[in-house]
Amino acid sequence: MNITEILVQPQAIAWLPWAVQYFFYIGSAYAAAILFLLSYIFRAHTSHYLRSALVLTMSIGAVVGPLALTGDLHQPGRALHFYSNMTPWSWMSLGSLFLPLFSALAILTAWLYLRDDIAKLKHSDNAIAKKISLFSLGDWQTTSTQMITVTVLTCLSGLTIALYTGAEIYVVQSRPLWHQPAAPLLWFVTAFIGAIGFALLLLALFPIPAKANAFTQSDQGLIKRALLVSAILAAVLLPIWASNNASFSLYESDAWLVRLGSLAVSFLACMGIALLASKIALYNRPQLLIMSAISLICCWYLRWVTIMDVQTIAKFDQGPYPYELPMGSAGLLGILGMAGLWLALALAASEIVAIQEKSVKSVKRVKSVKNSTVSQPLKTQHTQ
Amino acid sequence: MDSTKRSLMTRLGALTVGAAIIPVSGANPLTTTIIRNSEAPDRKGQSGKRYAMVVDLRKCVGCQACTVGCSIENQAPIGQFRTTVKQYEVTLDDGSSELQNVKSFTLPRLCNHCENPPCVKVCPVQATFQRDDGIVMVDNERCVACAYCVQACPYDARFINEETLTADKCTFCAHRLEEGLLPACVETCVGGARIIGDIKDPNSHISHLMREHQDDIKVLKPEENTQPHVFYIGMDDALTSKIDGKVAIYDPAGENA
Ligand code: SF4
Ligand code: SF4
Numbered sequence: 001m002n003i004t005e006i007l008v009q010p011q012a013i014a015w016l017p018w019a020v021q022y023f024f025y026i027g028s029a030y031a032a033a034i035l036f037l038l039s040y041i042f043r044a045h046t047s048h049y050l051r052s053a054l055v056l057t058m059s060i061g062a063v064v065g066p067l068a069l070t071g072d073l074h075q076p077g078r079a080l081h082f083y084s085n086m087t088p089w090s091w092m093s094l095g096s097l098f099l100p101l102f103s104a105l106a107i108l109t110a111w112l113y114l115r116d117d118i119a120k121l122k123h124s125d126n127a128i129a130k131k132i133s134l135f136s137l138g139d140w141q142t143t144s145t146q147m148i149t150v151t152v153l154t155c156l157s158g159l160t161i162a163l164y165t166g167a168e169i170y171v172v173q174s175r176p177l178w179h180q181p182a183a184p185l186l187w188f189v190t191a192f193i194g195a196i197g198f199a200l201l202l203l204a205l206f207p208i209p210a211k212a213n214a215f216t217q218s219d220q221g222l223i224k225r226a227l228l229v230s231a232i233l234a235a236v237l238l239p240i241w242a243s244n245n246a247s248f249s250l251y252e253s254d255a256w257l258v259r260l261g262s263l264a265v266s267f268l269a270c271m272g273i274a275l276l277a278s279k280i281a282l283y284n285r286p287q288l289l290i291m292s293a294i295s296l297i298c299c300w301y302l303r304w305v306t307i308m309d310v311q312t313i314a315k316f317d318q319g320p321y322p323y324e325l326p327m328g329s330a331g332l333l334g335i336l337g338m339a340g341l342w343l344a345l346a347l348a349a350s351e352i353v354a355i356q357e358k359s360v361k362s363v364k365r366v367k368s369v370k371n372s373t374v375s376q377p378l379k380t381q382h383t384q
Numbered sequence: 385m386d387s388t389k390r391s392l393m394t395r396l397g398a399l400t401v402g403a404a405i406i407p408v409s410g411a412n413p414l415t416t417t418i419i420r421n422s423e424a425p426d427r428k429g430q431s432g433k434r435y436a437m438v439v440d441l442r443k444c445v446g447c448q449a450c451t452v453g454c455s456i457e458n459q460a461p462i463g464q465f466r467t468t469v470k471q472y473e474v475t476l477d478d479g480s481s482e483l484q485n486v487k488s489f490t491l492p493r494l495c496n497h498c499e500n501p502p503c504v505k506v507c508p509v510q511a512t513f514q515r516d517d518g519i520v521m522v523d524n525e526r527c528v529a530c531a532y533c534v535q536a537c538p539y540d541a542r543f544i545n546e547e548t549l550t551a552d553k554c555t556f557c558a559h560r561l562e563e564g565l566l567p568a569c570v571e572t573c574v575g576g577a578r579i580i581g582d583i584k585d586p587n588s589h590i591s592h593l594m595r596e597h598q599d600d601i602k603v604l605k606p607e608e609n610t611q612p613h614v615f616y617i618g619m620d621d622a623l624t625s626k627i628d629g630k631v632a633i634y635d636p637a638g639e640n641a
Contacts, residue, residue, distance in 0.1 A: 001477065001620070002474065002475045002476075003473070003628065003629030003630070005631060006472060011543070012543060014534040015531055072530070074544050075528050082528065084509075085510050087508050090506055090507060095508075096508065174502065248626065315540050316538075316627065317627055318627055
C-alpha cells in the first residue's frame with residue numbers, strides 16, 4: 001500500500017528552546033559540582049583558579065538554569081502550583097523539589113569556597129568592593145570539613161537533578177528517541193563537556209597574569225580527562241541512541257545525517273582539544289576561548305538535536321513537522337538573553353577572584369612560600 | 385445468561401479490542417499503574433458511565449464539518465484543533481486489479497480518552513484528570529502549561545492553546561453531554577460517521593455497533609497500551625500505527641497556522 005499525506009495538521013513544538021537552555025545550564029552546573037568536588041579533594045594539586053572556575057560554573061548554572069525553566073512554562077506565574085499540588089509520581093513534580101535545593105546548595109558551596117576571596121575585598125580601594133566584602137559574613141574560617149560536607153551534599157543533590165531530568169524525558173514512551181537509557185546517559189556525559197566549556201570561559205574572564213605557574217599540571221589533567229572521557233562516551237552513545245528508533249530510521253534522513261554527523265564531529269573536536277589541553281597554556285585567552293567555544297557548542301547542540309529536533313519527528317504521521325527558530329523571546333532572544341545573563345553573572349563573580357589574586361601576590365612575596373604555584377598561598381585557609 | 389450470550393461474551397473477550405473494553409472494570413494492575421487524578425468530588429463526571437466513540441470510516445467523506453463544528457463550539461484558536469480529519473491518498477501495490485485506482489482515505493482524529501492515559505500520569509500538578517465516565521479533562525486554572533502531557537500523548541491529541549496558554553484537547557464536549565446533547569462533531573457529521581455513547585450500557589447504540597462490528601474494530605497505536613476509547617470501523621492496519629508514507633506538503637498560512 002502506498003500512502004501519501006494530503007491533509008495533515010502539523011503538531012507544534014511543545015517544549016520550546018527554553019528547555020534546551022535549562023538542560024544546558026543545569027547540566028553544566030551538576031557536572032561542575034562533581035568536578036569541583038574532585039578538584040577540592042585534590043586541592044593540594046589543583047589551582048585556586050580552576051576550583052573557582054568550577055565552583056562558579058556550578059553556582060551560576062544553578063541560578064540561570066531554573067530561570068530558563070520557568071520560561072518553558074507557558075504560565076510561569078503559576079510555578080507555585082507545583083508546591084500546592086505535589087505529585088510524587090511525576091518526575092517533573094519531584095524536580096520542583098530537587099531543583100531549588102540544588103540551587104541553594106550550589107550557591108552555599110560557592111559562597112563557602114569564595115568567602116576568603118570575598119573577605120579580602122575589604123582591602124580594595126573600591127567602595128563597592130568593600131561593601132561586597134561584608135558578604136563573607138564574619139571573619140570565621142571555613143574549615144575543610146565544612147567545605148567537603150557541603151560539596152558532597154551539593155554533588156548528591158546535583159545527581160538528583162541528573163536523575164530527574166533524565167527520567168522525566170525517559171518516561172515519555174510516545175517518543176522512542178527519549179524512551180531509552182541512551183538518552184539520559186548522553187545528557188549526563190555531555191553535561192561534563194558543558195561544565196568544562198563554562199569553566200574555560202571563566203578562566204578566560206579571570207584577569208590572570210601571564211604566568212605559566214598560575215596553573216598546575218593537575219588542572220590540565222582534570223580538564224583533559226573530563227573532556228576526553230565524556231567525549232568518547234558520548235561518541236559511543238550517539239549511534240546507540242540514534243539506532244533505537246523503531247518507527248523511523250534517522251539514517252535514512254538527510255537532515256538527520258547532517259545532525260548526527262555534526263555531533264560526531266563536535267565530539268571529535270572535544271577529544272582533539274582534550275588531547276591538546278596538556279600542551280596549551282591555560283592563561284592564554286584566545287586559546288581558552290576557542291576551547292571553551294568548541295565544548296560549549298558541542299554540549300548545546302547535542303541538547304538541541306535531542307530535544308528540539310526530536311520534537312519535529314511526527315508521532316503518528318510521516319512528518320517531519322516544520323520548526324523555525326523564532327526571533328523573539330521564545331527563540332533567539334531568549335537564548336541570547338540567558339547567555340547574556342550567564343555572562344553578566346560570570347563577569348561580576350570573576351571580579352572577586354581577580355581582586356583577590358592581586359592581594360595574594362603580595363602575600364606570597366612576604367611569606368616567600370617555597371612552593372612556586374600561586375595556588376599554594378590561596379588555599380591555606382582551606383587546607384589548614 | 386444463556387449460552388449464546390455467554391459464547392458471544394467469550395468471543396468478545398478474545399478480540400484485540402477486548403483489551404480495550406475489559407479495562408472498564410479496571411486495567412491489569414500488574415502491567416501498569418493507572419493514574420487518574422480523580423479523587424476530588426468535582427472530578428467524578430457521570431459516574432457509572434463510560435463514554436466512548438465509534439468512528440465508522442466507511443461513512444466519513446472527509447468534509448471537515450466536525451472540524452469546523454468543534455472549532456465553533458469550543459473556540460480553539462485559529463490554526464489549532466481539538467479534532468481534525470486527516471486525509472491520505474492510497475494506492476495498492478499488491479498486484480491486484482485495483483492497482484491503478486487512487487483512493488482517498490480520511491481519518492478523523494481526536495483525543496482517544498484512553499483508559500490508561502499517559503498524559504494524566506505525567507502531569508506534575510494533577511491538572512489533567514480522568515473522570516469516572518472515562519472523559520479526560522484539563523483543569524486549565526491549575527495547569528502550569530509545562531506541556532509534559534502534550535509530549536506524553538502518543539496521538540498528538542493535545543496542544544498548548546495559544547490564547548489560554550494552557551493544555552487543551554477534546555473533552556468529548558462533556559459540557560454538552562451533561563446537558564443531554566451530542567458533542568458538536570457528532571452533531572455536525574454529515575455522514576453519521578461519529579457515534580458517541582456509554583459502552584457500559586449494553587443497550588446503547590454504541591454498544592450495539594461494537595458488538596455488530598466486533599471483528600472490524602480497531603484502535604490507534606494498540607501497542608502503546610493506552611487502551612484508546614475511540615474505536616474505528618473500516619480501518620486498515622497500515623494506518624493504525626506510525627504511518628509509512630510520503631510526506632505532506634505543509635503550507636502554513638498566516639502566523640497561527
Ligand atoms: S489520546 Fe492522548 S490526550 Fe487523549 S487520553 Fe489518550 S494520551 Fe491522553
Ligand atoms: S501542560 Fe498542564 S495539564 Fe499538561 S502536564 Fe503540564 S500542567 Fe499538566
